[in-house]
Amino acid sequence: MSTPYAKLPAWADYGLIPLINLFVAFVVAGFVVLLVGENPFRAAVILVEGAFGKGTGIAFTLFYATTFIFTGLSVAVAAHCSLFNIGTEGQAYLAGLGIAVVCLSFDSVLPWWLLFPLAILASAAVGALWALIPAYLQAKRGSHIVITTIMFNFIAASIMVYLLVGVLKPAGSQAPQTRNFLGGAELPKLNWIIELFGAKIRSAPLNICFLLALIMAFLVWVLIWRTKLGYEMRTYGHSPKAARYAGISETRIIITAMMISGALAGMMALNPTMGDQHNVAIDFVSGAGFVGIAVALMGRLHPIGIVLAAILFGMLYQGGAELAFEMPAISRDMIVIIQGLVILFAGALEHMFRPYIQSLFASFSPGAVGMEAVKGKGA
Amino acid sequence: MDIFNAIIQTLDSTIRLSVPLLLACLAGLYSERAGIFDIGLEGKMLVGAFAGAAAAAVFHSAFIGLGMAILISVAFAMVHGFASITHRGNQIVSGVAINFIAAGSTIILGQAWFQQGGRTPALGAGERFSPITLPGAEAVKDVPILGQIYSELLSGHSALVYLAFLMVPFTWWVLFRTRFGLRLRAVGENPAAVDTAGISVAWLRYRALICTGILTGVAGAYLSMAQNGGFVKDMTAGKGYIALAALIFAKWKPVNAMFACLLFGFLDALSIRLQGTPLPIIGKVPVQFMQALPYILTVILLAGFIGKAIPPRAGGVPYVKER
Numbered sequence: 001m002s003t004p005y006a007k008l009p010a011w012a013d014y015g016l017i018p019l020i021n022l023f024v025a026f027v028v029a030g031f032v033v034l035l036v037g038e039n040p041f042r043a044a045v046i047l048v049e050g051a052f053g054k055g056t057g058i059a060f061t062l063f064y065a066t067t068f069i070f071t072g073l074s075v076a077v078a079a080h081c082s083l084f085n086i087g088t089e090g091q092a093y094l095a096g097l098g099i100a101v102v103c104l105s106f107d108s109v110l111p112w113w114l115l116f117p118l119a120i121l122a123s124a125a126v127g128a129l130w131a132l133i134p135a136y137l138q139a140k141r142g143s144h145i146v147i148t149t150i151m152f153n154f155i156a157a158s159i160m161v162y163l164l165v166g167v168l169k170p171a172g173s174q175a176p177q178t179r180n181f182l183g184g185a186e187l188p189k190l191n192w193i194i195e196l197f198g199a200k201i202r203s204a205p206l207n208i209c210f211l212l213a214l215i216m217a218f219l220v221w222v223l224i225w226r227t228k229l230g231y232e233m234r235t236y237g238h239s240p241k242a243a244r245y246a247g248i249s250e251t252r253i254i255i256t257a258m259m260i261s262g263a264l265a266g267m268m269a270l271n272p273t274m275g276d277q278h279n280v281a282i283d284f285v286s287g288a289g290f291v292g293i294a295v296a297l298m299g300r301l302h303p304i305g306i307v308l309a310a311i312l313f314g315m316l317y318q319g320g321a322e323l324a325f326e327m328p329a330i331s332r333d334m335i336v337i338i339q340g341l342v343i344l345f346a347g348a349l350e351h352m353f354r355p356y357i358q359s360l361f362a363s364f365s366p367g368a369v370g371m372e373a374v375k376g377k378g379a
Numbered sequence: 380m381d382i383f384n385a386i387i388q389t390l391d392s393t394i395r396l397s398v399p400l401l402l403a404c405l406a407g408l409y410s411e412r413a414g415i416f417d418i419g420l421e422g423k424m425l426v427g428a429f430a431g432a433a434a435a436a437v438f439h440s441a442f443i444g445l446g447m448a449i450l451i452s453v454a455f456a457m458v459h460g461f462a463s464i465t466h467r468g469n470q471i472v473s474g475v476a477i478n479f480i481a482a483g484s485t486i487i488l489g490q491a492w493f494q495q496g497g498r499t500p501a502l503g504a505g506e507r508f509s510p511i512t513l514p515g516a517e518a519v520k521d522v523p524i525l526g527q528i529y530s531e532l533l534s535g536h537s538a539l540v541y542l543a544f545l546m547v548p549f550t551w552w553v554l555f556r557t558r559f560g561l562r563l564r565a566v567g568e569n570p571a572a573v574d575t576a577g578i579s580v581a582w583l584r585y586r587a588l589i590c591t592g593i594l595t596g597v598a599g600a601y602l603s604m605a606q607n608g609g610f611v612k613d614m615t616a617g618k619g620y621i622a623l624a625a626l627i628f629a630k631w632k633p634v635n636a637m638f639a640c641l642l643f644g645f646l647d648a649l650s651i652r653l654q655g656t657p658l659p660i661i662g663k664v665p666v667q668f669m670q671a672l673p674y675i676l677t678v679i680l681l682a683g684f685i686g687k688a689i690p691p692r693a694g695g696v697p698y699v700k701e702r
Contacts, residue, residue: 032484036491084471143681144690146471147627150418150620151674151681158671166665293475331497333486340479344458348468348476 008354008361014300018346020353022298022312025341032337036329043323043330050322051315055199057322059191059206063276065307065314066206069213070268071292072299072306073220074261079301080224081257082237087134087149088265089289090156091127095266097160098122099273100168100178100280107185115184119270120212127266128259130156135258139251145258153289164282177281187275207275213310216264217303223260224303233257265289287336294339297347313339383524387531389648394536395606397644398543399424399598399615403622404629404636405550406594410456412554412631413587414567414693419459419474420595421619422481427452427599429485432499432610433492435506441604444506448600453592455481460588464581467697478619486612497612499603508537508605537605539597546594550633563587567691570698580698595619624677627688643673 008017030040051061071088078085102122106115134148161176170179187207195201224230236243236253244250272284291313298312299305320335345352403420410417430451435444455477462473486497493499516534519526554560562583566573570580602618603610625643629635650669657663680688 032487036487084469086471086475137678137682141682143678143683146416146418147623148678148681151624151678154617154620154674155671155678158667158674162665162667290475290479293472297472329491331487331490333483333497336479336483337487338483340476340481340483343472343479344462344476348462348470348473349466350468352466 008358012357012361014302014305017350017354017357018298018300018305020357021345021350022342024353025338025345028341028345029334029338032334033330038327038329043327046323046326047316047319049319050326051319055191055194055201056204057318058199059194059201059204060318060321061311061314062190062194062210063204063206063271063314064317065310066210066213066271066275067268067288068291068295068310068313069217069307070264070271071288072295072310073216073292073303074264074268074289075292075296076299076301076303076306077220077224077233077264078257078261079296080230080237081233081253082240083135083138083254083257083261084146085131085149085258085261085265086146086293087131087152087289088261088268088292089285089287090149090153091130091262091265092268092289093153093160093283093285094130094156095123095127095269096273096280096284097163098126098266099269103181103185103274103280104168104178107182110184112184112187116187116208116270116274119185119274120267123266123269124263125266127269128263131258131262131265132255135255138258139254157283161282164280168280175281178279181274181278185274186278187270205276207271209271209275212267212270214307216267217307220264221303229256265292268292291339294343294346297350298342383527385652387527389645389652391532392648392651393641393645394532394540395644396647397640398540399602399606399618400622400625400643401543401637401640402546402594402598402601403619404625404640405546405633406591406598407623407626408550408554408629408631408633408636409563409587409590409594411626411694412567412691413563413584414570414691414696414698415459415463415584415588416470416695417459417474417588417591418471418620418623419455419477419481420591420622421615421617422474422478423452423455423592423595424599424602424619425478425481425485425613425615426455427596428603428614429489429499429599429610431596431600432502432603433489435502435604436493436500436609439503439506441502441506441508444604445508445597445600448604449593449596452596452599453589456588456592456595457585460585463697464584464588467699470695470697482613485610489610489612499610502604502608506604507608508539508601510535510537511541537601539601539605542597543601544637547633547637554633559586564691567693570693574698574700580700584698598622621673624673627677627690628680630688631691646672 033040033043051057071092074088075085099119099122102119103115106118130152134145134152137143137148138145164176168178169176187209190206190208190210191201191204224234232243232248232253235246236248240250268288273280277284295306295309295313298309316335316338320332323330323334324332403424407417407420427448431444431448434447435441459473459477462468463470489497489499513534516530520530554564562573562578566580566583573583574580602614621643625636625639628639646669650666653664654666
């Protein structure tokens with residue numbers, strides 16, 4: 001076991017192992033359902049039917065997925081550079097401020113197709129700047145990025161509460177949120193795409209941000225695997241020493257990666273604010289930044305995996321709402337447990353089942369998993 | 380005497396507010412000194428608070444509650460250990476996972492078992508830790524200043540408060556005057572050396588995490604069974620992260636940890652007290668600013684602007700035994 005993790009075929013590495021981890025997470029979640037006194041199999045059926053059974057369900061699933069694609073990509077970009085960005089939540093939250101400024105200023109003047117690009121820029125810029133400070137502190141002063149980004153989440157939350165309770169709240173209103181955006185800041189819905197397939201949709205907030213998310217997923221793929229910058233990020237992530245030796249500037253790569261990550265996190269804010277609520281309200285991110293961690297881990301830091309994992313989590317959110325409705329004993333917080341279990345098994349216990357799968361593969365064909373080569377080296 | 384009374388009251392609530400931070404901070408101290416980052420303090424405190432209040436409500440005993448809080452909290456610490464020691468998983472990912480599982484399961488189980496919207500039933504006398512009046516506190520109550528300090532500031536806290544402050548010298552003694560403590564600190568600095576000496580790195584780290592679990596369990600029990608009379612969902616409200624900040628502020632030392640927690644508790648008490656009152660010179664300080672202050676201070680400290688915080692060297696790195 002001196003080289004503990006010999007190579008598996010790619011499909012096993014990127015498909016089988018995540019699926020096994022996911023399966024185990026769901027089995028454990030099933031035990032929690034049992035503990036509550038409900039039938040886990042019925043719960044699973046309700047969950048899946050709630051998410052995919054009707055057109056409205058599918059639209060809601062994709063709406064949630066949109067949010068998680070952004071936060072998942074955000075976590076993944078930083079992770080490729082071996083930076084663990086826990087601050088996605090705060091970056092997305094503060095980006096709401098950029099959107100609020102743009103929308104509140106121009107929503108009566110500009111049509112959506114002019115306002116949307118402006119809002120994209122504003123949200124991405126605020127997110128990137130909020131990530132810049134921890135990145136700078138990590139690169140220049142050696143403060144641990146995980147700790148600073150956690151602290152920055154709380155600072156962002158305080159700033160937003162202060163602004164939404166005071167400055168941004170319209171006079172005479174009680175709710176801690178901005179005034180509702182006018183028509184110019186309402187993004188077009190995409191529900192007609194699902195209706196093309198014959199499904200009926202009553203009302204669901206699936207909007208054009210979904211397409212933006214897919215474009216961003218593609219751009220992240222290009223960035224990471226097809227550009228010099230991406231190569232440098234991966235080199236630094238793999239071995240900071242090697243990167244330094246190759247003349248890659250540590251400061252530049254850390255700051256660039258974190259700012260891209262922050263910008264992606266910031267864009268997440270577009271979906272709930274302009275796409276659904278049409279205002280910026282307190283706590284509108286509601287944990288999506290942390291879901292991004294699970295999504296990025298589940299998707300193995302690859303944009304395709306992230307899109308699939310985001311849809312899975314979108315399904316959990318939408319199906320979870322149905323589940324809470326059908327089984328009063330189980331509230332939506334069940335999703336939080338499942339999320340935690342996915343993070344635990346797909347992230348922290350990622351390698352738990354690998355040795356068993358390797359020996360299973362080795363018993364079929366030793367050459368395929370490189371076991372012979374490893375043994376040869378050891379002798 | 381009005382100002383004096385106000386100061387006493389603020390300091391009194393400072394003590395109450397620092398206790399959960401202090402217990403969680405010392406908990407983090409054991410684990411991080413042993414080389415295991417623990418951002419799951421929040422989650423462990425939360426399950427401790429829930430298990431304590433739930434068991435106390437069911438068995439009508441504060442001590443069964445405390446025991447259950449510790450037991451469940453240690454169990455969660457062991458999950459963290461299983462992932463990050465045995466399977467060498469990412470410690471931060473594991474900590475995040477624990478916070479999620481704790482947040483979700485306390486609400487789900489609370490709702491399923493007690494049907495009060497995720498709360499546990501209100502705890503009556505005997506089911507919670509009630510204030511203890513120190514000997515002579517009543518007698519000296521009317522003595523100006525000193526009497527008030529004794530009877531109002533020092534007396535009248537629950538047993539867990541005194542326990543928390545006793546844990547400070549105890550932790551110092553364990554870490555710096557016992558063989559276990561020496562090894563625990565060594566395993567956080569240089570696990571390979573400990574391994575070479577023939578001591579199991581994994582077992583040592585597991586024991587450190589057991590200490591962490593015990594202390595977060597007590598911290599949780601304090602929240603739900605002493606400070607409040609029952610569990611309310613998400614009642615830790617970020618205290619685990621503040622404790623983490625305090626730990627960095629204290630540069631991973633027990634006595635400093637106490638002062639850091641008292642400082643953060645004081646800021647909290649002050650922000651409650653100053654709500655809406657303008658200060659001389661500065662004017663009205665937003666509550667949110669006071670609440671964010673511990674985090675801002677920690678970031679400034681981490682950036683090295685007010686001294687340098689150097690974590691244990693092997694922190695966050697899983698130990699791979701040479702074979």
